[in-house]
Each structure stands twice: as C-alpha cells, then as structure tokens.
Amino acid sequence: MKEKVDSPVTVLEDYFRSSDSESSSSKDPSADSESQDFSKPASRWHGFLKLLRSGSKKQMNTLHPISVLKLSKRMSTSMRETILPSCLLDATASPCRSPWKIFTHHEILVATNSFSQENLIGKGGYAEVYKGCLTNDQLVAIKRLTRGTADEIIGDFLSELGVMAHVNHPNTAKLVGYGVDGGMYLVLELSEKGSLASVLYGSKQKLAWCIRHKIALGIAKGILYLHEGCQRRIIHRDIKAANILLTEDFEPQICDFGLAKWLPENWTHHTVSKFEGTFGYLAPEYLLHGIVDEKTDVFAFGVLILELVSGRRALDYSQQSLVLWAKPLLKKNDIMELIDPSLAGDFDSRQMNLMLLAASLCIQQSSIRRPSISQVVQLLNGNLSCFKGAKKTRMPFFRRVFQEELLDSE
Numbered sequence: 001m002k003e004k005v006d007s008p009v010t011v012l013e014d015y016f017r018s019s020d021s022e023s024s025s026s027k028d029p030s031a032d033s034e035s036q037d038f039s040k041p042a043s044r045w046h047g048f049l050k051l052l053r054s055g056s057k058k059q060m061n062t063l064h065p066i067s068v069l070k071l072s073k074r075m076s077t078s079m080r081e082t083i084l085p086s087c088l089l090d091a092t093a094s095p096c097r098s099p100w101k102i103f104t105h106h107e108i109l110v111a112t113n114s115f116s117q118e119n120l121i122g123k124g125g126y127a128e129v130y131k132g133c134l135t136n137d138q139l140v141a142i143k144r145l146t147r148g149t150a151d152e153i154i155g156d157f158l159s160e161l162g163v164m165a166h167v168n169h170p171n172t173a174k175l176v177g178y179g180v181d182g183g184m185y186l187v188l189e190l191s192e193k194g195s196l197a198s199v200l201y202g203s204k205q206k207l208a209w210c211i212r213h214k215i216a217l218g219i220a221k222g223i224l225y226l227h228e229g230c231q232r233r234i235i236h237r238d239i240k241a242a243n244i245l246l247t248e249d250f251e252p253q254i255c256d257f258g259l260a261k262w263l264p265e266n267w268t269h270h271t272v273s274k275f276e277g278t279f280g281y282l283a284p285e286y287l288l289h290g291i292v293d294e295k296t297d298v299f300a301f302g303v304l305i306l307e308l309v310s311g312r313r314a315l316d317y318s319q320q321s322l323v324l325w326a327k328p329l330l331k332k333n334d335i336m337e338l339i340d341p342s343l344a345g346d347f348d349s350r351q352m353n354l355m356l357l358a359a360s361l362c363i364q365q366s367s368i369r370r371p372s373i374s375q376v377v378q379l380l381n382g383n384l385s386c387f388k389g390a391k392k393t394r395m396p397f398f399r400r401v402f403q404e405e406l407l408d409s410e
C-alpha cells in the first residue's frame with residue numbers, strides 16, 4: 001500500500017518546494033499588481049502560475065512550447081512525464097502550437113457577461129460553471145473554482161487541468177483553454193443538453209430506452225479509456241449522473257476530473273486519508289478504508305446503470321440508497337419492479353437483461369468480484385464469454401440471464 005500518490009499536485013509540490021527559494025529571491029514586481037491572492041509569491045504555485053501567465057502577457061494565443069520547455073528542463077524525467085500532458089511534451093520536440101487557448105480575465109468577463117446569474121449553468125462543491133460566448137461565437141462552459149484558500153484552489157485547478165489536458169476521447173469532456181488571472185478558470189466545450197442528472201431528473205421529457213442504453217455504453221467506453229486506453233491509468237473517483245455531460249446527439253462525456261488520481265502501473269491501489277466523493281456512489285472499500293482503484297469507478301458505474309434503468313436517484317430525497325433498494329429485487333429476480341414505469345414497457349428486453357446483469361456485477365460488495373470495465377463493455381455489447389464462471393452464482397437473476405444468453409449464442 002502507498003500513501004503518496006503520483007498525481008499532478010504532489011509532483012508539482014515537490015518541484016516547487018525545490019525551486020521556491022529561487023522564485024522568492026527573484027521577486028516578480030508584476031505579480032503583486034495582479035488580482036488578489038492567486039499571484040502572491042507566498043503561494044507555493046507562484047512559479048508555475050507565472051509561467052502559465054507569461055503566455056498571456058506575451059499575448060500568445062496558446063501555451064507556448066518554449067514556456068513548457070523552460071519548466072520541463074528543470075524537472076526530472078519522471079516528474080516531467082507525470083505532470084506534463086503528452087501533447088505539450090510533443091510540442092517541446094517540434095515547435096507546434098498547443099491546442100489550448102489562454103484566456104485573460106477580461107476575456108472571461110466578456111464571455112460570461114461578468115458572471116451574470118442567467119449564465120450560471122451548474123454549481124458543484126468545488127466550482128461554479130457559467131455559460132460563455134467567445135468572440136468567435138463559440139459557446140463554452142467556464143468553470144470557476146471557488147472552494148478553499150487561494151492555494152487550495154490553485155492546487156485543485158492544476159490537478160484538474162493536468163488530467164483534462166491529458167485525456168482525449170469521444171466520451172470525455174473537451175478542454176478549450178484556461179485562465180489564471182483574477183481566478184482559476186477551466187474553459188470547456190459547452191454541452192447544450194447539460195448533465196445526465198439534469199436530463200434524467202430535471203426534464204419532463206423522459207429518455208427513451210435506446211438513448212439510455214447508448215449513454216450507458218458510452219460512459220463505459222469513456223471509463224475504459226481512462227483505466228486502460230490513455231497513457232496513464234486514471235481513476236476518476238466521482239463517476240455520477242451530474243458528471244456526465246450529453247452532446248446534442250446524447251453521446252455521453254465524462255467531466256469533472258477534480259478528484260481524479262493517476263495510479264502508477266505497478267500499484268495495486270492507492271489509499272486516501274481525506275474522504276471525498278459522492279454518497280450513493282461510493283464503493284464499500286473506499287467508504288470504509290479509503291481504498292481507490294479501478295473498481296471504485298466500476299462500482300459507481302453500476303449505480304449509474306441502476307439510475308438509467310429505474311429512473312431513480314442514487315440517493316433519493318429521504319436518503320434511501322438506490323443500491324440498497326435494488327439489491328433485494330435483483331436477488332428475488334423481481335426485475336419489473338426495478339424498471340422505470342415511465343418507459344411503459346417500451347424497451348429491448350435483451351438489452352435490459354444485460355444492463356441489469358452488468359449493474360448487479362458492478363455493485364457487488366467485494367471489489368475482487370466486480371468485473372473490470374473492459375468486461376462490462378463486452379457484456380453490454382452482448383458478449384458473455386468472459387463471465388462463464390459467474391453462471392454458478394446463487395442469484396436467480398444471474399442464472400436465468402446466463403442460461404438465456406448462452407442458449408441464444410448457441
């Protein structure tokens with residue numbers, strides 16, 4: 001077990017601890033004239049912010065590879081590879097432009113109409129999200145980090161930026177740019193439909209079954225990419241309906257990487273001492289012992305499937321847990337009781353069986369018994385070959401679906 005995680009924040013902390021003396025002895029007079037606490041030299045992120053900000057001071061549209069090179073030269077190879085997104089590292093090799101725009105405070109204010117209340121589209125525990133319109137008419141979502149001291153906000157910002165700049169998949173949210181003046185801002189492509197939570201619970205128009213199935217499969221593919229497909233092993237740690245954005249054609253995109261952790265290849269898991277996440281989605285081993293690994297996300301994904309099937313919240317207004325409500329029904333094979341009545345029986349029963357099978361495997365108490373997300377993707381696609389062992393289970397629902405599926409495939 002390891003206590004210290006290989007994350008953008010800890011890596012940067014180490015880096016700036018060693019370079020703090022240097023930055024405070026050569027005090028930048030312009031830093032004090034910047035807005036509020038974010039630019040104070042005392043901040044342990046001062047050097048890094050100076051570097052990020054220098055791009056905008058030189059009126060560059062994007063983070064210039066030379067700035068990245070200046071930073072990366074002072075890092076060890078492992079630090080450099082951990083903190084810097086691969087595209088920036090590539091940018092240091094060839095002088096191409098990085099794809100993110102650096103926004104000035106003025107540009108952020110203009111885009112959001114000075115953070116007007118009518119542009120407020122989301123509020124979480126860490127941030128407020130505003131709709132914005134850029135000068136080229138592109139619609140964006142501007143996430144303004146708000147929780148904690150200036151130092152904590154900058155740490156959270158760098159951590160999320162580090163992960164967002166690293167991921168690139170149709171089922172993950174898209175970063176347009178960022179701003180570090182007058183606050184910490186992440187600028188994302190706007191999802192006009194909003195989050196899955198708002199569509200599932202806040203809209204009168206009910207989601208058709210085929211869309212629910214498409215959303216489940218898309219989220220599973222997005223998690224598969226984070227766990228196995230991108231350069232580093234990323235555990236999202238906060239998979240939930242409010243953190244799934246929907247594109248115009250209901251393609252789901254995983255967002256909010258504020259709690260995401262990077263796990264080195266050779267670690268079985270990571271242990272956290274600070275409890276973060278969302279009740280209703282938390283795996284038992286995380287809740288009890290702070291253990292984080294891929295199965296943390298698999299459990300939360302199981303809860304999401306139950307939400308899509310039942311139309312019920314992970315934790316309802318009386319704090320009743322969806323998992324605790326659904327488990328006995330799955331055990332009794334009482335499937336009709338689980339299904340959202342608003343579907344009025346209009347669903348593909350094979351897909352329904354597969355979704356419920358996936359949910360019941362993902363929400364198992366024991367993390368070892370939960371499938372990997374790649375197995376879940378196979379299952380949702382109707383391929384049960386990797387689950388042969390599970391047919392011996394005592395759960396009648398499992399047995400019935402396995403028998404039906406095996407007969408089908410034979």
Ligand SMILES: Nc1ncnc2c1ncn2[C@@H]1O[C@H](COP(=O)(O)OP(=O)(O)OP(=O)(O)O)[C@@H](O)[C@H]1O
Pocket residue numbers: 121122123124125126127128129141143173188189190191192194195198238242243245255256258
């Ligand atoms: N790109 C986007 N397009 C549209 N809406 C968005 C976008 N990004 C975020 N939102 C909305 O803002 C809400 C809050 O965003 P986000 O989850 O990133 O904030 P947070 O403070 O980190 O949340 P949490 O408390 O869950 O950690 C989302 O649930 C969603 O409704």
